[in-house]
Amino acid sequence: xxxxxxxxxxxxxxxxxxxxxxxxxxxxxxxxxxxxxxxxxxxxxxxxxxxxxxxxxxxxxxxxxxxxxxxxxxxxxxxxxxxxxxxxxxxxxxxxxxxxxxxxxxxxxxxxxxxxxxxxxxxxxxxxxxxxxxxxxxxxxxxxxxxxxxxxxxxxxxxxxxxxxxxxxxxxxxxxxxxxxxxxxxxxxxxxxxxxxxxxxxxxxxxxxxxxxxxxxxxxxxxxxxxxxxxxxxxxxxxxxxxxxxxxxxxxxxxxxxxxxxxxxxxxxxxxxxxxxxxxxxxxxxxxxxxxxxxxxxxxxxx
Amino acid sequence: xxxxxxxxxxxxxxxxxxxxxxxxxxxxxxxxxxxxxxxxxxxxxxxxxxxxxxxxxxxxxxxxxxxxxxxxxxxxxxxxxxxxxxxxxxxxxxxxxxxxxxxxxxxxxxxxxxxxxxxxxxxxxxxxxxxxxxxxxxxxxxxxxxxxxxxxxxxxxxxxxxxxxxxxxxxxxxxxxxxxxxxxxxxxxxxxxxxxxxxxxxxxxxxxxxxxxxxxxxxxxxxxxxxxxxxxxxxxxxxxxxxxxxxxxxxxxxxxxxxxxxxxxxxxxxxxxxxxxxxxxxxxxxxxxxxxxxxxxxxxxxxxxxxxxxxxxxxxxxxxxxxxxxxxxxxxxxxxxxxxxxxxxxxxxxxxxxxxxxxxxxxxxxxxxxxx
Ligand SMILES: Nc1ncnc2c1ncn2[C@@H]1O[C@H](COP(=O)(O)OP(=O)(O)OP(=O)(O)O)[C@@H](O)[C@H]1O
Ligand SMILES: [Mg+2]
Numbered sequence: 001x002x003x004x005x006x007x008x009x010x011x012x013x014x015x016x017x018x019x020x021x022x023x024x025x026x027x028x029x030x031x032x033x034x035x036x037x038x039x040x041x042x043x044x045x046x047x048x049x050x051x052x053x054x055x056x057x058x059x060x061x062x063x064x065x066x067x068x069x070x071x072x073x074x075x076x077x078x079x080x081x082x083x084x085x086x087x088x089x090x091x092x093x094x095x096x097x098x099x100x101x102x103x104x105x106x107x108x109x110x111x112x113x114x115x116x117x118x119x120x121x122x123x124x125x126x127x128x129x130x131x132x133x134x135x136x137x138x139x140x141x142x143x144x145x146x147x148x149x150x151x152x153x154x155x156x157x158x159x160x161x162x163x164x165x166x167x168x169x170x171x172x173x174x175x176x177x178x179x180x181x182x183x184x185x186x187x188x189x190x191x192x193x194x195x196x197x198x199x200x201x202x203x204x205x206x207x208x209x210x211x212x213x214x215x216x217x218x219x220x221x222x223x224x225x226x227x228x229x230x231x232x233x234x235x236x237x238x239x240x241x242x243x244x245x246x247x248x249x250x251x252x253x254x255x256x257x258x259x260x261x262x263x264x265x266x267x268x269x270x271x272x273x274x275x276x277x278x279x280x281x282x283x284x285x286x287x288x289x290x291x292x293x294x295x296x297x298x299x300x301x302x303x
Numbered sequence: 304x305x306x307x308x309x310x311x312x313x314x315x316x317x318x319x320x321x322x323x324x325x326x327x328x329x330x331x332x333x334x335x336x337x338x339x340x341x342x343x344x345x346x347x348x349x350x351x352x353x354x355x356x357x358x359x360x361x362x363x364x365x366x367x368x369x370x371x372x373x374x375x376x377x378x379x380x381x382x383x384x385x386x387x388x389x390x391x392x393x394x395x396x397x398x399x400x401x402x403x404x405x406x407x408x409x410x411x412x413x414x415x416x417x418x419x420x421x422x423x424x425x426x427x428x429x430x431x432x433x434x435x436x437x438x439x440x441x442x443x444x445x446x447x448x449x450x451x452x453x454x455x456x457x458x459x460x461x462x463x464x465x466x467x468x469x470x471x472x473x474x475x476x477x478x479x480x481x482x483x484x485x486x487x488x489x490x491x492x493x494x495x496x497x498x499x500x501x502x503x504x505x506x507x508x509x510x511x512x513x514x515x516x517x518x519x520x521x522x523x524x525x526x527x528x529x530x531x532x533x534x535x536x537x538x539x540x541x542x543x544x545x546x547x548x549x550x551x552x553x554x555x556x557x558x559x560x561x562x563x564x565x566x567x568x569x570x571x572x573x574x575x576x577x578x579x580x581x582x583x584x585x586x587x588x589x590x591x592x593x594x595x596x597x598x599x600x601x602x603x604x605x606x607x608x609x610x611x612x613x614x615x616x617x618x619x620x621x622x623x624x625x626x627x628x629x630x631x632x633x634x635x636x637x638x639x640x641x642x643x644x645x646x647x648x649x650x651x652x653x654x655x656x657x658x659x660x661x662x663x664x665x666x667x668x669x670x671x672x673x674x675x
Contacts, residue, residue, distance in 0.1 A: 196355050197388035201449075202376035202405035211401075215392035 052076065052271035059267050075268035079276060083269050085256040092273050094246075095253035099233060100280075101164050102249055106171035107228045113172065114179020114224060115217060119209050121180070122187040123195050133184060139177030144237050147174065155242055167243050171232045179224050186220040187213065222288050229284045250277045306331040306489055307352070307457060311361035314347055314513075321347050323513045324361070329491075329506050331366075334483050337493045338500040339510035339536070345493040348510075349459050352491060353382050366456055376405070381450035382459040385466070387442045389434035389449075396421075396430040399448045406453075420452045440471045447482075460492040464499065476502060497537045501525065509533045528664065531671035534591045540641075543597075545634040546668070547590040549573070549583045556581055558590050558663075563616050563632045574609050574660035576675040583674060589666040594628070596659040597640030599648065603657035611658045617648045629654070 047064055052075050054068040062069075081091040120126075121133050151170055152161065160166030190213065198208045214221075239249040248256070254277050258270050305328035314322035322344045329335045337345045350356040352363055354375035363370040370378060381402075389398050399420060400413040408416070421427045424444045434442055443463060450458055463479070464472045480503055483490055494500055500507050501521050508518045509532075517529045528534035534542045547558040556573040571590075573580050580588070603610045618637065619630040622644060629640045629648050640656060648654035665674040 191386060191388065193384045193386050193388040194390065196353075197382070197384060197449075198390075198401075199355065200353060200375050200380070200382050201402035203401075207405070212390055212392075216390075 048271045048275055051268050052275060054268050056264070056266060056268055075266070075272040076276075078266075079257075079269045079273035083257055083266075083273065084260055085253055086260055092250060092253050092257065092276065095248055095250045096276065098164055098243075098247055098253075099250040099277075102167045102171070102239075102243075103229060103232045103280075106168045106175070106232050107225055109168070110172045110175040110179050110228050111221060111224045113176060114181075115183045115214060115221070116209065117176070117180040118183025118185075118187045119213050121184045122190070123192070123208075123213075124205070133180070136177050136180045139174075140181060142177075144174075148237070148241055151238075152242060162243055162245065162247055164243065164247050167238060167247075167249065170238050170242060171228075171235070174238075175228050175231065178227060182220055182224045182227070183217070186217065190216070218291070222291050226284055226288050230281045233281050305329050306333070306366055307335070307491070308364040309348070309352070309361075310364060312348070312351060312358055312363065313360040314344070314351060314356070315359045321513050322351070325515055327508050327515065327518055329489070331489055332487045332505075334490045334492065334503055334505045336500040336504035336507050337491065337510060338495060338497055338507060339516075340495060343510045344513040345495070345510060346461055349382075349461050349491060349493050352457070353380055353459055354378055379456045380459060381453045381455040381457075383446045383450050383461065383463045385462040387434075387446040387463075387466075389442060389445055391434055394431050394433060395426065395437070395445050395448075398434065398445060399452050402449065402453050416452050420448045423451065424448050439467050440475065443467060443475060447479075451482075451486075456489065458488055458490045460490065462493055462495070465494070465496075479503065498539060501537065507537075509536060511536075526662070527673070527675070528591070529673045531589060531591070531666045534664065534666070538593060540594050540628065540639045543592040543594065543633070543636070543638040544589050544666070545592060545636055545638060546587060547571075547634060547665075548585070548587055549580055549665075550585065556584075558588075558665075560590070561634050569613050569615070569633060571611055571613075571658055571663070572660050573665070574663055576665060579674045580665050583665070583667075587668050588674065589668050589671070591664040591666060592638065592658070593662060594639045594641045596662045597629075597638065598657050598659075599642040599646035600655050600657040601646070602643045603659060607659075607661060609659055609661035611660050613656050613658070614653050615656050617650055617652055617654050619650050620648055629656075631656070 050067060051059055051064070053071050053073070054062070055070065055072050055074065058069060079091060080093050082089055083091045085092070117136070121129050147170075155161045155166045155170070158166070158169075160169060194212055194216075195208060198212050203211065233249075234251060235249070236251045236255070239252045240255075243249065244252070254273055257273055258265075307327075307329050309325050309327040312322055312325040313320065325348060327335065337348060339345055347356065351358050352370075354370065354373060358371070365378060365380070390401065393401065396417050399417050403413045403416060417430070418427070421430055424447060426441065426444050426448060429437060429441055429445070434445065437445065443466075446463070460479075464475050467475060476499060479492075482488075483503070492499075492503060504521050506518065507521055507524050509516045509524060511532050517524055517533045519527075524533060524537055528537065528542070531544055535544060545560055547560045550557055550559045550570075552570055556577050558571045558573060560569040560571065562569050600610075600612055615631045615633075617629055617631055621628040621630070625644060627642045627644050627646055627648070629642050629646070630637050631640070632638070642648060646654075666672060667674055
């Protein structure tokens with residue numbers, strides 16, 4: 001008995017050592033794999049950044065993966081201010097602002113309307129609320145292409161064809177199914193007792209929404225904003241169909257820039273323009289993503 | 304007419320009748336406890352009083368005013384919810400004053416009211432915290448503060464203590480009782496804890512299956528339960544309900560109860576309601592014996608001459624510190640008696656039991672209704 005218990009610890013240590021070693025191997029393997037995948041994913045971005053910082057000669061002569069011999073911001077300045085899209089040579093900045101003017105209101109309105117729909121569908125149930133919700137859900141599955149013709153007719157009737165406001169409306173309408181779905185599911189789990197307490201406290205329909213529901217919707221607002229922002233900012237089809245020319249969003253402009261066939265292809269300028277077009281969505285992920293995770297954590301610890 | 308009058312209230316959810324003709328009437332300053340098992344309709348009734356749910360039929364009157372069609376916020380009622388329902392995005396102070404703000408009370412007045420209530424409930428140091436930074440007991444207090452600050456005619460509590468641990472529950476119970484006495488408030492309080500009901504109430508309504516089984520003072524409910532449901536629900540340990548036969552022994556109306564030593568039944572004189580019970584002569588009934596009426600001879604109250612002693616086999620003893628619960632088999636059922644802690648009783652042996660027969664009650668075997 002005593003002999004046994006004496007050599008037990010060393011055996012334990014042995015098996016512990018083994019376990020530790022195999023855990024390290026596993027970890028090394030996993031990290032290697034992750035790094036390889038990350039490199040593969042980041043390679044195009046790397047090429048874009050590197051190319052955008054090279055002069056045109058260097059782009060033409062050098063290796064695609066090579067770092068620039070001489071860093072120049074010329075392509076960025078050109079892409080922003082003087083690059084030619086078709087005949088006019090004012091760069092992409094006007095279209096960038098178009099996209100901002102389209103995306104920010106569309107995201108704000110779409111999110112707010114979705115929240116409001118979710119509020120009514122869960123806290124002020126009416127007869128047939130499930131049918132209404134089902135129909136909104138259905139809207140999520142309608143492909144872009146089907147909407148195009150009827151939508152352009154509607155925009156024409158409303159006099160919003162080829163305007164940024166028209167695009168805002170299109171994106172709000174198209175996104176409403178998703179934003180409603182997000183908020184309805186979130187508010188479904190939102191305690192009814194809070195609403196009842198507010199009713200007893202004398203709060204009215206809209207006050208309850210503004211003062212009780214919305215301030216407690218942080219995580220789902222972030223999710224919806226990320227979703228809507230990336231979808232609307234990156235949209236090409238609606239932009240190309242409903243807002244050509246002056247009021248086109250940046251995605252369409254980028255396409256025009258790349259397809260402008262005067263002289264040589266300025267890859268460095270194209271890359272700079274493409275990165276510029278992608279920056280806002282990256283920014284939204286970096287800024288809001290952190291709140292998103294924080295929101296999730298807060299939700300899970302709360303009693 | 305009482306201060307709060309629940310008049311023939313019926314509630315249907317679709318086809319299901321959840322409340323079946325509820326009639327309850329209490330006076331100003333009463334503490335009404337609605338008690339009953341889960342799903343019996345307590346919360347539903349409370350929501351009807353609050354106006355949060357529509358009444359199918361019948362009406363509710365508060366201080367002589369008909370409540371049909373009156374919005375919850377216009378009923379001069381405050382409610383404390385089971386989950387406390389504190390607004391997570393607001394501080395404690397904002398939570399308490401939200402109702403006043405909605406009623407357009409000016410800011411200085413709101414601040415005075417908040418400080419008055421927070422002093423009363425001793426939550427002053429917490430005023431700037433968010434609900435998520437509070438313990439369960441503190442949240443409970445804040446929820447009460449939110450109700451108190453409005454100084455309503457009627458307070459509604461829906462199981463306010465059920466989320467607290469046992470010790471805190473007892474503390475808060477005492478506090479609510481003190482608060483009631485101090486404020487002379489009219490309170491309707493929902494619980495399924497019968498001890499809470501007994502300790503807090505001036506009036507109890509025992510509910511089951513959407514029906515008020517009995518409405519009365521805690522003493523009435525405890526001493527004179529109208530049926531076996533009320534008898535079994537109120538009291539802890541609950542009343543022993545034992546099959547017995549009504550017989551006459553030496554001219555005296557008695558209960559004959561089977562014991563474990565089969566040949567020798569226990570004979571207990573009928574101590575009350577003899578007129579009614581005599582109609583059941585030679586019939587099977589159910590007799591209800593409170594555990595505290597079954598004791599050791601030394602701790603029995605012999606002054607009334609209603610104590611009857613017998614030797615019975617002890618099945619099990621459960622010392623609790625203060626008392627000892629003693630289990631014996633009567634009428635094929637485990638019967639619990641409450642003896643002194645050091646009473647002479649041991650499992651597997653015979654012990655001397657004393658029955659105070661003046662407090663026994665009899666029920667019809669089939670219907671479970673009280674015979675009296
Ligand atoms: N909105 C509703 N629709 C249909 N049935 C309901 C609804 N609300 C409550 N009920 C039913 O009404 C009955 C009474 O419910 P209620 O919430 O009043 O019970 P309770 O006595 O408060 O129970 P507990 O002690 O569990 O809180 C239950 O059977 C419940 O299923
Ligand atoms: Mg309930």
